[in-house]
Amino acid sequence: MIEKLAPDTPRGIDRMDFQIRPAQHADLAHIRAWAVQESWNPGRYDLEVYWQQNCLLVGWLDQQPIGCISAASYGPEFGFLGCYLVDHRHRGHGYGRFLWDKAISALPAHCIGLEGAVALQETYLRHGFLKSCLHVRHQLLSRPGASKSEALVPIHTLPFKQILAYDTRHSVGMRSHFLRDWLTSPSMQGWGYVQSGELQGYGLIRPAEIGYRIGPLFANTAEVAQQLLSALLQLPPSSQPIFMDVPKINVQAQPLMQMFDAIPLFSNCRMYKGTIPSLPLQEIYGVTTLEMG
Secondary structure: OOEEOOOOOOOOOOOOOEEEEEOOHHHHHHHHHHHHHOOOOOEOOHHHHHHHOOOEEEEEEOOEEEEEEEEEEOOOOEEEEEEEEEOHHHOOOOHHHHHHHHHHHOOOOOEEEEEEEHHHHHHHHHOOOEEEEEEEEEEEEOOOOOOOOOOEEEHHHOOHHHHHHHHHHOOOOOOHHHHHHHHOOOOOEEEEEEEOOEEEEEEEEEEEOOOEEEEEEEEOOHHHHHHHHHHHHOOOOOOOEEEEEEEOOOOOHHHHHHHOOOEEEEEEEEEEEOOOOOOOHHHEEEOOOOOOO
């Protein structure tokens, strides 16, 4: 569906020439270019997965794409905003606000989440979002490692239902469709940690515009997280930069980052509008993706 601007469009926007449309596959190249320009370093195939969720919207001006936003629905209880970008040549004219309003209206969920840059927290607070926790981007290096634990198994050998059940404990809403697409995206690799038939943690790694990205990394204990992270760092070629977003509130994650000589780069803030969900944050060592929750 193509939507033109409403009569109460913010001043300065041409009502006739600005439209919002569902993203087409051809639009992904523009979105990727904007994300790279903002130093987001997206996974090489991340946008393909986001597009498969039918949640990407693109703003068009004079038949040219100038901005985007995603509004992912994980059932009636939860939605997530991400990929919020406007080409720097078209900022300051209200196009971003209209994309925002359209995305919010597409998510009639009881709770909506987003990942906000620290500098923009006040803006999101004015829109009714509340702070939950900081996520700190860390940079590590791939490395050859010692022998792996016998409890580690390649992620794609595990039943999807088993992975989904574990993932559901550590995420909000119903995201089985997203998780299946995430697991099967090109070049995605990972490990599960299984003891006595029980999945006690899993982690994924994927190529990015620069180096690699880890996400998620969920584990019952710090020891399991250490085993998973060590094995993940062995998958790419040696000395590749690897990035992961770590909840600052997880006190066990910080010593783990120090153990692997991780360098903290910057922070973002997870925020929610509605009831802040209860998650086992001490078992979340790396978030899945800042754009989709």
